[in-house]
């Protein structure tokens with residue numbers, strides 16, 4: 001069987017073209033949309049991500065400010081900065097970068113981000129709004145999975161989707177977004193018994209685990225669609241997915257590449273959220 005590549009570039013370009021226009025319109029009537037990145041770490045992967053967000057913001061006409069709190073920031077200091085930015089009318093959007101300092105949990109600080117500015121949907125309020133089907137920003141990575149599937153005309157309504165991973169960042173919000181698309185959803189995780197049997201029952205398998213190559217042909221039924229959210233760094237510094245692409249190719253009908261699948265769509269959606277937040281605030 002031919003395995004189609006669910007490339008994200010074209011969709012990301014279309015989202016960015018719209019975002020850029022809307023950001024320019026906002027800049028004409030006042031100020032460019034403004035995103036604050038709060039950085040409480042000195043992690044190289046986080047630094048790389050911050051740079052890529054800075055570039056994406058610049059390309060889209062969004063002002064982006066890096067607020068470096070240092071690796072020793074306490075939960076109180078992080079909360080105070082997030083509260084200050086939440087109350088600052090010149091800031092439209094806030095993203096908190098991880099990893100957080102030792103001993104600080106995301107739950108200790110994320111509720112200090114105003115939900116109107118929480119463009120990556122990390123606060124408990126944003127997650128609750130999503131679960132209740134109310135307006136708010138969903139985590140961009142979870143949204144990117146659904147948008148990528150829709151763009152490539154993968155049917156979700158009535159289909160059985162198995163999501164491997166149950167984090168607040170990807171798995172759980174993805175469950176809500178897939179339910180909103182009328183999919184029938186199974187969530188698997190590290191305690192799931194017989195993962196290959198669970199995922200092989202699905203029409204669509206989404207891997208959001210953080211284990212390079214975990215999903216093989218044994219986990220996928222003939223003709224299923226596989227979407228790979230994983231970003232794992234190998235010993236040469238290359239990014240690989242949670243899916244063993246060589247193993248799955250020829251059995252799946254479609255597979256999203258890593259890099260180049262979910263990733264670019266995630267960044268584009270984040271920038272779209274910034275513009276949406278600015279439009280709502282003006």
Ligand code: NAP
Pocket residue numbers: 141164165166167168169170171188189190191192195208209210211214229230231232262263266
């Ligand atoms: P996470 O918080 O570490 O969660 C991983 C999930 O995978 C957990 O629910 C865990 O189960 C489950 N799991 C671990 N080992 C497993 C196994 N052997 N079998 C089945 N399930 C297993 O990770 P995350 O933040 O959701 O991220 C997942 C992946 O997506 C990572 O590779 C991350 O880098 C990537 N990611 C990509 C983007 C993007 O823009 N492309 C954005 C965010 C994350 P338990 O709950 O039982 O521990």
